[in-house]
Amino acid sequence: MRLQDKVALVTGAGLGMGRAMAEVFAREGAAVVAVDLTPGDVNETLNRIDARGDCCALTADVSDSAQVARVYAEVEARYGRLDVLVNNAGVGTAPNDGYDKFYQRLGELNAQLARGETPSVHLDHIVDMQDDGWQRVMDININGVFYNSREATRLMIKCGARGSIINIASTSGLNGTGAVHYCASKAAVLGFTKCLARELGGRGIRVNAICPGATNTRMMADLDPEYAKTITAAIPLLRMGEPVEVANTALFLASDESSYFTGQTLAANGGSHML
Numbered sequence: 563m564r565l566q567d568k569v570a571l572v573t574g575a576g577l578g579m580g581r582a583m584a585e586v587f588a589r590e591g592a593a594v595v596a597v598d599l600t601p602g603d604v605n606e607t608l609n610r611i612d613a614r615g616d617c618c619a620l621t622a623d624v625s626d627s628a629q630v631a632r633v634y635a636e637v638e639a640r641y642g643r644l645d646v647l648v649n650n651a652g653v654g655t656a657p658n659d660g661y662d663k664f665y666q667r668l669g670e671l672n673a674q675l676a677r678g679e680t681p682s683v684h685l686d687h688i689v690d691m692q693d694d695g696w697q698r699v700m701d702i703n704i705n706g707v708f709y710n711s712r713e714a715t716r717l718m719i720k721c722g723a724r725g726s727i728i729n730i731a732s733t734s735g736l737n738g739t740g741a742v743h744y745c746a747s748k749a750a751v752l753g754f755t756k757c758l759a760r761e762l763g764g765r766g767i768r769v770n771a772i773c774p775g776a777t778n779t780r781m782m783a784d785l786d787p788e789y790a791k792t793i794t795a796a797i798p799l800l801r802m803g804e805p806v807e808v809a810n811t812a813l814f815l816a817s818d819e820s821s822y823f824t825g826q827t828l829a830a831n832g833g834s835h836m837l
């Protein structure tokens with residue numbers, strides 16, 4: 563019961579890692595606020611969690627600051643405090659971001675290699691990325707982190723919590739594997755984490771990041787299977803991570819066991835990127 567008496571908000575808790583975090587946090591005694599864009603999924607999370615505490619599910623788009631503010635007003639009204647925020651909601655792709663053409667070229671490139679030809683196809687994904695495709699990924703992956711962290715910090719200060727903010731970044735933000743919008747947004751999350759850790763350290767609020775590698779969720783299932791196979795083959799542990807393995811890392815950062823960690827990045831990635 564490492565999160566006994568704590569209120570923990572997890573964004574993107576309708577599926578994948580966010581759902582696993584909601585389950586693990588509730589098992590450890592937290593009152594979990596599960597937030598997601600998709601009401602059906604987040605209600606299913608609430609049904610699944612072993613709710614010893616007073617858990618709830620809320621629907622909001624993290625890229626909309628007014629919707630985010632409403633979530634924290636509800637949290638304050640219901641619990642009067644907040645101890646843990648996990649900024650987990652994120653997307654790897656968005657309409658008009660050029661992934662369709664990228665996969666088409668990747669197929670052609672692999673076919674050339676299979677025929678033993680010198681490749682003449684280039685994977686210059688950026689040329690097909692439209693403004694709105696770029697913008698949507700940035701809106702969710704970094705603006706959403708800002709909106710939630712701002713509201714969470716206000717509430718943590720108001721209630722005097724020595725809280726923990728955990729930002730789910732990605733190995734893509736460290737080593738540039740993936741598309742430019744995703745890598746840029748996740749690198750931004752890491753910079754944001756370090757700055758906020760410095761700002762809030764004096765209040766006893768800790769801010770850390772997790773960089774998962776390829777993890778077995780819908781996000782990976784959405785990738786082209788051949789592309790996903792290449793990614794997995796390059797992981798030293800030779801398998802994708804499971805959502806619960808990232809959730810256990812988040813549990814450590816949420817709990818008092820990590821009381822001297824702030825501004826740090828924990829890489830739950832099977833060795834795919836070594837810090």
Ligand SMILES: NC(=O)c1ccc[n+]([C@@H]2O[C@H](COP(=O)([O-])OP(=O)(O)OC[C@H]3O[C@@H](n4cnc5c(N)ncnc54)[C@H](O)[C@@H]3O)[C@@H](O)[C@H]2O)c1
Nearest residue numbers: 574576577578579599623624651652732776777779780781
């Ligand atoms: N799966 C991976 O291989 C992997 C690797 C590294 C980092 N990550 C990061 O981990 C986090 C979780 O990813 P996942 O793999 O569990 O993905 P997922 O697609 O399984 O789940 C993401 C959840 O976020 C929600 N969401 C998306 N946009 C939202 C929005 N605007 N507002 C509120 N909720 C929203 C979705 O509805 C979904 O429930 C993301 O930040 C992702 O970038 C994933």
